[in-house]
Amino acid sequence: QIDSARLWGSIHETAQFGGTAKGGVRRLTLSAEDKQVRDWFRKACEDAGLEVHVDALGSQFGLRKGRDMSKPPVGIGSHLDTQPTGGKYDGILGTLGALEVIRTLNDAGIETEAPICVVNWTNEEGSRFAPAMMASAAYVGDFTTDDILSRKDAEGITVGQALDGIGYRGDKPVGFQKLGCFVELHIEQGPILEAEGKTIGVVDSGQGVLWYDGKISGFESHAGSTPMPLRRDALATLSEIVLAMEAIAKKHGPNAVGTIGEAVIANPSRNVIPGEIAFTMDCRSADGAIMDALDRDLRAAIAEIAARRKVEVKIDLVWRKPPTHFDPKLIAAVENAAKTLGYSSRRITSGAGHDACNLNTVMPAAMVFVPCKDGISHNELEDATQPDCAAGTNVLMHTVLAIAGV
Amino acid sequence: QIDSARLWGSIHETAQFGGTAKGGVRRLTLSAEDKQVRDWFRKACEDAGLEVHVDALGSQFGLRKGRDMSKPPVGIGSHLDTQPTGGKYDGILGTLGALEVIRTLNDAGIETEAPICVVNWTNEEGSRFAPAMMASAAYVGDFTTDDILSRKDAEGITVGQALDGIGYRGDKPVGFQKLGCFVELHIEQGPILEAEGKTIGVVDSGQGVLWYDGKISGFESHAGSTPMPLRRDALATLSEIVLAMEAIAKKHGPNAVGTIGEAVIANPSRNVIPGEIAFTMDCRSADGAIMDALDRDLRAAIAEIAARRKVEVKIDLVWRKPPTHFDPKLIAAVENAAKTLGYSSRRITSGAGHDACNLNTVMPAAMVFVPCKDGISHNELEDATQPDCAAGTNVLMHTVLAIAGV
Numbered sequence: 079q080i081d082s083a084r085l086w087g088s089i090h091e092t093a094q095f096g097g098t099a100k101g102g103v104r105r106l107t108l109s110a111e112d113k114q115v116r117d118w119f120r121k122a123c124e125d126a127g128l129e130v131h132v133d134a135l136g137s138q139f140g141l142r143k144g145r146d147m148s149k150p151p152v153g154i155g156s157h158l159d160t161q162p163t164g165g166k167y168d169g170i171l172g173t174l175g176a177l178e179v180i181r182t183l184n185d186a187g188i189e190t191e192a193p194i195c196v197v198n199w200t201n202e203e204g205s206r207f208a209p210a211m212m213a214s215a216a217y218v219g220d221f222t223t224d225d226i227l228s229r230k231d232a233e234g235i236t237v238g239q240a241l242d243g244i245g246y247r248g249d250k251p252v253g254f255q256k257l258g259c260f261v262e263l264h265i266e267q268g269p270i271l272e273a274e275g276k277t278i279g280v281v282d283s284g285q286g287v288l289w290y291d292g293k294i295s296g297f298e299s300h301a302g303s304t305p306m307p308l309r310r311d312a313l314a315t316l317s318e319i320v321l322a323m324e325a326i327a328k329k330h331g332p333n334a335v336g337t338i339g340e341a342v343i344a345n346p347s348r349n350v351i352p353g354e355i356a357f358t359m360d361c362r363s364a365d366g367a368i369m370d371a372l373d374r375d376l377r378a379a380i381a382e383i384a385a386r387r388k389v390e391v392k393i394d395l396v397w398r399k400p401p402t403h404f405d406p407k408l409i410a411a412v413e414n415a416a417k418t419l420g421y422s423s424r425r426i427t428s429g430a431g432h433d434a435c436n437l438n439t440v441m442p443a444a445m446v447f448v449p450c451k452d453g454i455s456h457n458e459l460e461d462a463t464q465p466d467c468a469a470g471t472n473v474l475m476h477t478v479l480a481i482a483g484v
Numbered sequence: 485q486i487d488s489a490r491l492w493g494s495i496h497e498t499a500q501f502g503g504t505a506k507g508g509v510r511r512l513t514l515s516a517e518d519k520q521v522r523d524w525f526r527k528a529c530e531d532a533g534l535e536v537h538v539d540a541l542g543s544q545f546g547l548r549k550g551r552d553m554s555k556p557p558v559g560i561g562s563h564l565d566t567q568p569t570g571g572k573y574d575g576i577l578g579t580l581g582a583l584e585v586i587r588t589l590n591d592a593g594i595e596t597e598a599p600i601c602v603v604n605w606t607n608e609e610g611s612r613f614a615p616a617m618m619a620s621a622a623y624v625g626d627f628t629t630d631d632i633l634s635r636k637d638a639e640g641i642t643v644g645q646a647l648d649g650i651g652y653r654g655d656k657p658v659g660f661q662k663l664g665c666f667v668e669l670h671i672e673q674g675p676i677l678e679a680e681g682k683t684i685g686v687v688d689s690g691q692g693v694l695w696y697d698g699k700i701s702g703f704e705s706h707a708g709s710t711p712m713p714l715r716r717d718a719l720a721t722l723s724e725i726v727l728a729m730e731a732i733a734k735k736h737g738p739n740a741v742g743t744i745g746e747a748v749i750a751n752p753s754r755n756v757i758p759g760e761i762a763f764t765m766d767c768r769s770a771d772g773a774i775m776d777a778l779d780r781d782l783r784a785a786i787a788e789i790a791a792r793r794k795v796e797v798k799i800d801l802v803w804r805k806p807p808t809h810f811d812p813k814l815i816a817a818v819e820n821a822a823k824t825l826g827y828s829s830r831r832i833t834s835g836a837g838h839d840a841c842n843l844n845t846v847m848p849a850a851m852v853f854v855p856c857k858d859g860i861s862h863n864e865l866e867d868a869t870q871p872d873c874a875a876g877t878n879v880l881m882h883t884v885l886a887i888a889g890v
């Protein structure tokens with residue numbers, strides 16, 4: 079059994095790095111706050127006897143030796159970055175839970191057969207730099223390191239510059255740390271476990287993701303003197319796109335969602351009809367055929383709206399992550415650990431993307447979910463209970479022991 | 485006849501202050517660029533023998549003596565501030581046209597019975613500070629000087645601070661310069677004169693304006709894991725409001741318009757459902773009853789949308805300017821001047837608001853319009869021809885001579 083109070087203490091101690099007035103965390107990847115939590119995490123890993131290395135994209139790897147060092151390590155962990163108005167648990171539970179597993183094994187004097195590697199992946203959130211789960215995507219070869227280093231945030235700062243800015247461009251090449259498998263603990267970020275009174279979600283699959291960058295070019299003109307029929311209003315165009323996306327996602331539901339999270343009017347003024355808007359779109363489904371249908375329907379709707387309003391709309395697909403189907407043996411190991419420990423559980427699909435989804439493309443991977451209050455995440459009000467967090471970490475530990483061997 | 489080349493030269497010389505790559509002007513009120521054009525204008529007025537004073541809200545008044553100084557001056561002028569992506573003519577033609585009238589009278593050695601006062605009103609555009617036509621509104625007593633001085637821009641800078649910042653908080657109280665009447669020359673900012681091949685618009689009325697500040701409070705949550713039916717999406721709410729406003733304006737048309745020019749998502753992120761949006765609304769009609777109907781229909785539509793989407797929407801009416809009906813005698817004087825000079829003309833309603841609309845509430849006022857290309861304004865591509873600008877300035881001069889007496 080892990081030390082529930084120690085885990086809870088770590089979560090709340092690190093929540094100060096970027097802590098907000100509403101009880102959330104604002105810790106954008108590679109920011110000053112991210113440096114603070116990384117420094118804390120490195121020291122904690124070193125204090126727990128891990129050998130810590132940082133790769134060229136800033137991901138932190140803390141290795142605990144096994145009896146048989148010829149065996150690839152069992153990877154555990156998640157991420158410590160957050161959304162602009164994020165919570166205290168998303169990613170953090172999985173990373174500090176992994177640390178807690180190591181501390182518990184140390185206290186109990188347990189040696190494993192295979193080594194264990196604790197990982198903090200850079201930029202899981204994808205809020206500052208696209209795509210999300212950026213560093214684990216490069217780890218599995220979806221993108222080259224140079225490509226990722228050149229990605230820019232809204233201010234034009236590259237990943238490379240941001241890494242140098244906080245001193246976290248590591249000396250190890252991406253992929254230097256071989257892993258045999260990966261298990262990630264996370265809050266559910268959805269309402270199902272809580273609604274059904276289950277403690278553990280045994281994640282068997284994850285939604286695929288489509289991310290688009292969009293730009294609308296209408297025509298700026300005077301709000302008072304331009305008759306309604308002569309307008310080429312970029313905001314009215316966006317409004318139709320938002321509602322079309324909502325209708326399309328509902329049509330393909332319940333296994334589909336669509337969101338426009340960002341939209342910026344260029345040179346906004348009260349009495350100027352908006353002429354130009356940059357926006358992004360996020361569409362998801364756990365079913366690849368539905369993803370294709372979302373893409374097709376969305377493009378058709380946008381083309382129709384643009385033509386009718388005599389406005390130009392460009393959309394670029396900047397990221398396509400297919401649905402994830404986790405490894406059956408690891409899924410069974412998670413399920414078995416929950417059962418052995420006496421926690422209620424159910425199989426579940428992840429609505430959110432996770433680093434484990436990337437790792438699953440090159441190695442066996444699985445995930446453990448615990449409930450979060452009202453399914454709320456990506457919100458400062460995100461909440462989870464201490465017993466649930468401890469239960470998830472226990473399941474993580476027992477899964478790791480089963481895989482690594484004692 | 486005014487000096488067309490000199491007028492054209494002044495317009496293009498001052499267009500450098502805030503001139504943009506696309507040939508427009510970015511000269512927000514009380515900005516560094518606004519100081520440049522104000523300094524230029526003061527010197528030009530002084531060189532033309534005018535006595536220049538600045539009031540407590542920064543408006544510039546240049547007085548040309550008349551034979552009978554007991555008569556109140558005939559006011560002419562407009563504004564030199566622009567939209568963020570504005571043109572070279574909006575306001576500028578009327579202000580530099582007024583200067584050109586003075587220069588022409590000087591050259592011809594013409595003395596008038598009543599004095600003439602050239603005015604550059606502060607913040608006509610209303611883009612940086614609300615409301616539009618702010619200084620002339622204070623001049624006519626719609627707002628107190630202190631109220632206006634405390635208005636803030638998006639960065640929280642007050643009008644008072646901005647005036648001090650460029651050294652244009654004048655020593656004269658608002659209203660110090662009495663005027664007997666006011667005539668304003670302006671580009672039409674709409675398509676009618678050009679379409680009908682008329683050179684002069686004799687403005688007999690102006691649309692009323694409703695300005696609102698709005699705020700939508702939905703709920704931030706995860707774009708991937710939040711099912712469509714559980715969302716309280718602030719952007720989807722705004723989208724319905726934008727389209728409802730468009731439909732309402734069309735329903736009450738052709739004598740009604742409605743625009744949402746500003747909308748800012750708080751803490752935007754690609755994979756976060758927008759939780760909070762601040763926005764503004766601008767509705768207009770030349771008919772007071774239609775203005776009331778616009779307000780009523782809009783509030784009802786917003787209440788329905790907010791209730792259905794379980795989202796809070798607050799709207800505040802921050803400005804209500806009733807429709808304008810200009811002075812019949814001055815309208816006739818403008819019409820007569822156009823006729824005498826041999827220009828084609830027609831009566832016209834102003835779609836935009838103007839300082840003359842404010843002045844009309846306490847003194848006789850009127851306006852002269854000239855065509856602008858494709859009716860485009862509040863756009864860097866705004867354009868007008870040299871002959872049309874000269875024609876309008878000639879009509880302004882002959883109207884002034886008729887009123888002031890030679």
Ligand SMILES: NC(=O)NCCC(=O)O
Nearest residue numbers: 202203210430431708755
């Ligand atoms: N788990 C999580 O919130 N990931 C962020 C990436 C995404 O799914 O949008």
Ligand SMILES: NC(=O)NCCC(=O)O
Nearest residue numbers: 302349608609616836837
């Ligand atoms: N003339 C003009 O563009 N005025 C700005 C104020 C407004 O009508 O919105």
